[in-house]
Amino acid sequence: MIAAVLAGGKARRFGGEKLLYKVSGKPLILHTIGRVLRAEKIEEVVIVTSRGKQEIFEKLGFRVITDELEVGPAGGVYAALHKLGDAFVIAGDMPLVQPEFVDYIVEKFHKLKPHVCVPKWENGYLEPLHAAYSKSFLEILEKQIAKGRYMLNEAIRLSKPCYIKIETLPEAWRESFFNVNTKSDLKKIKGFSRV
Numbered sequence: 714m715i716a717a718v719l720a721g722g723k724a725r726r727f728g729g730e731k732l733l734y735k736v737s738g739k740p741l742i743l744h745t746i747g748r749v750l751r752a753e754k755i756e757e758v759v760i761v762t763s764r765g766k767q768e769i770f771e772k773l774g775f776r777v778i779t780d781e782l783e784v785g786p787a788g789g790v791y792a793a794l795h796k797l798g799d800a801f802v803i804a805g806d807m808p809l810v811q812p813e814f815v816d817y818i819v820e821k822f823h824k825l826k827p828h829v830c831v832p833k834w835e836n837g838y839l840e841p842l843h844a845a846y847s848k849s850f851l852e853i854l855e856k857q858i859a860k861g862r863y864m865l866n867e868a869i870r871l872s873k874p875c876y877i878k879i880e881t882l883p884e885a886w887r888e889s890f891f892n893v894n895t896k897s898d899l900k901k902i903k904g905f906s907r908v
């Protein structure tokens with residue numbers, strides 16, 4: 714399966730180009746990509762970014778595609794499914810993603826053939842930027858976007874999803890969801906040697 718790594722957005726809380734910010738000597742997004750590529754079920758990584766940012770990400774040596782709709786992460790998922798077909802979607806600012814967890818989700822996705830295979834917390838919160846999507850989800854997403862509703866969670870609830878109960882999984886996999894929003898979040902991964 715292709716992994717679509719979302720790399721658009723404004724990174725307002727971080728300030729500056731968050732995904733190219735160097736952590737232990739390499740851009741943050743390359744930590745995420747390196748981990749994703751260790752998943753056995755991922756064949757290729759494609760970076761999905763906003764129009765105008767294509768060139769800066771192409772310098773990293775990966776295929777880059779751009780958003781067609783400027784509606785935040787939902788636009789990134791839309792572009793990924795439209796241009797690539799089925800994809801495992803992950804935010805570029807999730808450097809602690811667990812390769813085994815990615816394989817687990819992709820395996821479930823292939824077995825159950827849902828619109829989306831997405832991790833879910835006990836309180837109902839979903840992790841839509843760490844999920845496997847079918848191209849068939851596009852139809853639902855498109856309708857929601859046309860109505861001005863850009864929340865992926867909402868579109869997922871209207872689809873036929875496969876939920877993965879996070880509480881039943883190995884606890885170590887939870888660090889997969891850690892994402893960098895601010896510069897002080899970087900301290901939480903400082904000294905982290907497995908990236």
Ligand SMILES: Nc1nc2c(ncn2[C@@H]2O[C@H](COP(=O)(O)OP(=O)(O)OP(=O)(O)O)[C@@H](O)[C@H]2O)c(=O)[nH]1
Nearest residue numbers: 720721722723724725726761785786789804805806
């Ligand atoms: N392709 C694409 N990716 C996006 C877009 N908006 C956000 N992302 C990505 O989605 C992930 C989550 O983004 P957010 O935390 O919501 O936004 P952000 O721009 O990173 O940060 P803030 O401006 O501080 O909210 C990050 O990996 C972003 O790079 C978008 O419009 N297009």
